[in-house]
Amino acid sequence: MSKAKNVVVAQSGGPSPVINSSLLGVLDAVKDFPKTFGTVYAGWHGIEGVLKEELLDMSAQPSEELRLLRTTPAAGAIGTCRYKLKTGQTEDYERIIEVFRAHDVGYFFYNGGNDSMDTANKVAKLAAERGLELVATGVPKTIDNDVGDSEFKLIDHTPGYGSVARYWALIVQNANEENRGACPSDPVLVLQAMGRKIGFIPAAARLADPNREMPLQIYLRESGLTLDALADNVNRQLKADGRCIVVISEGFDVGEIGESKDSFGHTQFSSSGTTVEQTVVNYLNGKGLAARGSARGQVMGTDQRDTAIYASTVDIDEAYEVGRKAVRIAAEEGSGWMSTILREGGSAYRVRYDKVPLEEVANSERSFPEDWIAKDRIDVTDDFVRYARPLMGESWPAVPLAGGLQRFARLGMSFADTKCKPYVPQAYRK
Amino acid sequence: MSKAKNVVVAQSGGPSPVINSSLLGVLDAVKDFPKTFGTVYAGWHGIEGVLKEELLDMSAQPSEELRLLRTTPAAGAIGTCRYKLKTGQTEDYERIIEVFRAHDVGYFFYNGGNDSMDTANKVAKLAAERGLELVATGVPKTIDNDVGDSEFKLIDHTPGYGSVARYWALIVQNANEENRGACPSDPVLVLQAMGRKIGFIPAAARLADPNREMPLQIYLRESGLTLDALADNVNRQLKADGRCIVVISEGFDVGEIGESKDSFGHTQFSSSGTTVEQTVVNYLNGKGLAARGSARGQVMGTDQRDTAIYASTVDIDEAYEVGRKAVRIAAEEGSGWMSTILREGGSAYRVRYDKVPLEEVANSERSFPEDWIAKDRIDVTDDFVRYARPLMGESWPAVPLAGGLQRFARLGMSFADTKCKPYVPQAYRK
Numbered sequence: 001m002s003k004a005k006n007v008v009v010a011q012s013g014g015p016s017p018v019i020n021s022s023l024l025g026v027l028d029a030v031k032d033f034p035k036t037f038g039t040v041y042a043g044w045h046g047i048e049g050v051l052k053e054e055l056l057d058m059s060a061q062p063s064e065e066l067r068l069l070r071t072t073p074a075a076g077a078i079g080t081c082r083y084k085l086k087t088g089q090t091e092d093y094e095r096i097i098e099v100f101r102a103h104d105v106g107y108f109f110y111n112g113g114n115d116s117m118d119t120a121n122k123v124a125k126l127a128a129e130r131g132l133e134l135v136a137t138g139v140p141k142t143i144d145n146d147v148g149d150s151e152f153k154l155i156d157h158t159p160g161y162g163s164v165a166r167y168w169a170l171i172v173q174n175a176n177e178e179n180r181g182a183c184p185s186d187p188v189l190v191l192q193a194m195g196r197k198i199g200f201i202p203a204a205a206r207l208a209d210p211n212r213e214m215p216l217q218i219y220l221r222e223s224g225l226t227l228d229a230l231a232d233n234v235n236r237q238l239k240a241d242g243r244c245i246v247v248i249s250e251g252f253d254v255g256e257i258g259e260s261k262d263s264f265g266h267t268q269f270s271s272s273g274t275t276v277e278q279t280v281v282n283y284l285n286g287k288g289l290a291a292r293g294s295a296r297g298q299v300m301g302t303d304q305r306d307t308a309i310y311a312s313t314v315d316i317d318e319a320y321e322v323g324r325k326a327v328r329i330a331a332e333e334g335s336g337w338m339s340t341i342l343r344e345g346g347s348a349y350r351v352r353y354d355k356v357p358l359e360e361v362a363n364s365e366r367s368f369p370e371d372w373i374a375k376d377r378i379d380v381t382d383d384f385v386r387y388a389r390p391l392m393g394e395s396w397p398a399v400p401l402a403g404g405l406q407r408f409a410r411l412g413m414s415f416a417d418t419k420c421k422p423y424v425p426q427a428y429r430k
Numbered sequence: 431m432s433k434a435k436n437v438v439v440a441q442s443g444g445p446s447p448v449i450n451s452s453l454l455g456v457l458d459a460v461k462d463f464p465k466t467f468g469t470v471y472a473g474w475h476g477i478e479g480v481l482k483e484e485l486l487d488m489s490a491q492p493s494e495e496l497r498l499l500r501t502t503p504a505a506g507a508i509g510t511c512r513y514k515l516k517t518g519q520t521e522d523y524e525r526i527i528e529v530f531r532a533h534d535v536g537y538f539f540y541n542g543g544n545d546s547m548d549t550a551n552k553v554a555k556l557a558a559e560r561g562l563e564l565v566a567t568g569v570p571k572t573i574d575n576d577v578g579d580s581e582f583k584l585i586d587h588t589p590g591y592g593s594v595a596r597y598w599a600l601i602v603q604n605a606n607e608e609n610r611g612a613c614p615s616d617p618v619l620v621l622q623a624m625g626r627k628i629g630f631i632p633a634a635a636r637l638a639d640p641n642r643e644m645p646l647q648i649y650l651r652e653s654g655l656t657l658d659a660l661a662d663n664v665n666r667q668l669k670a671d672g673r674c675i676v677v678i679s680e681g682f683d684v685g686e687i688g689e690s691k692d693s694f695g696h697t698q699f700s701s702s703g704t705t706v707e708q709t710v711v712n713y714l715n716g717k718g719l720a721a722r723g724s725a726r727g728q729v730m731g732t733d734q735r736d737t738a739i740y741a742s743t744v745d746i747d748e749a750y751e752v753g754r755k756a757v758r759i760a761a762e763e764g765s766g767w768m769s770t771i772l773r774e775g776g777s778a779y780r781v782r783y784d785k786v787p788l789e790e791v792a793n794s795e796r797s798f799p800e801d802w803i804a805k806d807r808i809d810v811t812d813d814f815v816r817y818a819r820p821l822m823g824e825s826w827p828a829v830p831l832a833g834g835l836q837r838f839a840r841l842g843m844s845f846a847d848t849k850c851k852p853y854v855p856q857a858y859r860k
Contacts, residue, residue, distance in 0.1 A: 182504075
């Protein structure tokens with residue numbers, strides 16, 4: 001391109017504790033190429049902000065506020081959305097091109113998972129068809145670690161996962177103090193983890209206890225065990241240790257017993273219905289425990305992806321670098337890539353930043369390696385520990401406090417002047 | 431007393447993040463009176479350990495391990511229990527005297543709430559009747575802040591509360607980043623707080639936002655609002671701000687709608703049944719929100735009382751000092767007191783440590799001050815903020831890490847030789 005073009009950066013899907021660190025990486029790196037990149041806008045609440053022409057001016061933000069993005073969790077800074085751009089939503093795609101053209105946008109950085117990479121790819125292709133020079137670049141993000149392939153060749157791990165893994169390691173340590181102290185009356189503690197489709201999050205509970213000293217059982221979605229087998233395992237642990245900590249995936253299949261009726265007689269499911277944790281706790285208490293006392297449980301919720309102090313310093317750094325790398329790729333290699341993290345060989349943990357075609361990521365699918373599940377199906381192997389442990393880092397992140405409260409970045413809400421007609425996103429029309 | 435007598439320290443009820451700091455205070459202060467106090471034993475899992483003659487030798491513990499008690503949360507170090515010593519359980523009371531006599535115990539430090547102070551008082555009285563010189567002293571602890579009176583004259587606040595208050599302040603800050611970022615799809619976030627009987631814990635959510643900039647609504651058990659009023663409030667907030675964070679007490683009265691049937695047709699309640707959070711989320715989603723998207727929720731569980739890094743440094747220090755004070759009281763004033771924290775007058779936060787008769791604490795009852803509830807019943811007043819804010823402290827506690835994991839105290843399991851016959855606690859007999 002002959003002259004500097006403006007930039008849009010946007011986030012998609014569920015947040016992570018380090019999503020803002022990637023944003024900061026993009027913002028910082030853009031400054032290294034002043035002839036390439038012009039004004040940087042953020043889509044306020046992701047692609048919804050682009051559709052609605054709500055473009056937050058990031059170039060106008062005070063730098064001391066931007067520095068705080070490093071330790072500001074979740075997506076409160078520029079927002080995210082779950083808006084799905086389906087293939088048939090032609091008007092939405094055309095609208096994106098319209099808004100980009102109106103604001104002289106030549107670069108689009110899209111932070112998200114597999115679906116977002118597919119969207120970024122489609123936007124870039126349509127732009128080319130419509131004669132708009134647009135470089136679309138992906139920045140990977142997901143707490144589930146389900147971006148890329150099962151052989152870890154496209155990407156080793158996704159920013160966000162290391163922090164959630166650290167959350168689970170430290171939370172299970174605390175829970176072990178609780179369970180060890182309270183075991184005469186509450187010998188079983190059931191903790192439900194996120195990760196509906198893939199087991200990386202509950203697996204990270206093992207990082208709390210790599211030497212296997214706790215009475216800890218881990219139930220991945222992939223475990224293939226029944227509720228009855230779970231109860232037998234728990235009772236065996238109670239006989240041996242007098243207590244048991246169960247970490248279970250929200251995607252664990254509890255079978256028909258998981259259904260529950262509310263007071264209107266409706267079957268309840270999912271996040272607002274009966275949870276796996278509740279079903280398991282009720283089942284254990286109904287079946288009779290092999291120890292005095294009862295089972296208790298907790299569904300860990302959005303705090304696993306929005307807790308600042310549990311963020312991993314390694315994850316914070318990598319999220320930043322992967323954001324920077326995306327900018328370098330856009331400037332030097334053109335459109336259609338996602339920046340990646342690849343692990344170097346050798347015993348010490350080292351990574352390098354690389355790239356992969358958006359199309360390849362969009363069409364890839366990762367599963368939890370079967371040989372990382374222990375033979376008894378209620379644990380993961382040391383190979384998993386060797387994979388995940390370095391992602392946790394060694395120290396607490398330096399989350400600044402002011403007046404005892406966490407000092408998070410709070411950006412000025414200064415938006416670009418609108419240049420297009422008002423628009424209602426297709427999915428929001430009646 | 432003529433010669434040094436041995437000591438038993440024990441914990442009762444739910445733990446707190448600073449319960450071990452009080453234990454350390456007791457252990458340290460005992461060393462200041464070598465002529466008074468002999469060997470220190472901990473009742474392993476509270477009074478159950480005394481009944482079963484499981485007395486952990488605290489004098490044999492390495493001091494570097496004991497130092498770690500300061501930042502080790504919950505009751506994993508020496509255990510706690512929910513065993514209730516009811517008035518009629520004569521055999522249990524006699525057994526305690528028998529075990530104390532056998533081990534030459536002259537001092538009993540009991541860490542707990544109102545009920546525990548009652549128990550300590552009864553044990554001391556029975557000992558006197560049986561001719562055993564026993565000094566029983568209470569160490570206050572509860573996350574609910576329900577020990578003492580409503581005028582804060584017996585005790586200003588209880589160790590444990592400041593840390594749970596800090597947990598809520600910081601967790602709500604994180605949740606606000608989540609909710610602000612995710613609001614197009616998930617505009618309502620409902621967080622359920624502990625405190626079945628009294629509103630101090632959910633009230634602490636206000637500490638996250640003393641200037642009232644967040645769309646935060648707080649529902650104490652004492653609010654007296656219906657589920658319908660809650661839904662109206664939430665919808666009003668959605669119209670104004672597009673999002674809403676609800677912090678609600680587990681003791682909030684949801685009325686009949688809170689009942690739910692499991693797959694066997696049994697009504698589900700309480701910790702293992704349907705929660706207030708779930709009822710509220712289902713109700714809001716069923717009623718229709720005044721914004722796109724749906725309500726989500728989370729029941730904060732035992733992590734609010736066992737999370738090391740959310741502990742308040744002020745609370746850690748006060749818990750330690752109140753443990754120390756109990757020992758001084760026992761040595762200098764004799765039996766029948768509980769150590770207390772009283773707030774000094776003046777604008778700067780300062781406390782002094784004092785004492786109150788066990789009997790007076792046992793017969794006292796605290797309620798949440800009615801004039802600290804805001805007129806709209808969904809907030810607390812600035813007077814509450816002025817009361818609770820200093821308890822949070824200003825900084826992160828120095829929780830040591832080793833290999834990336836929290837380094838908690840792990841005591842040697844060295845028990846006193848048994849001298850009495852085996853005994854089954856009364857409540858555990860068939």
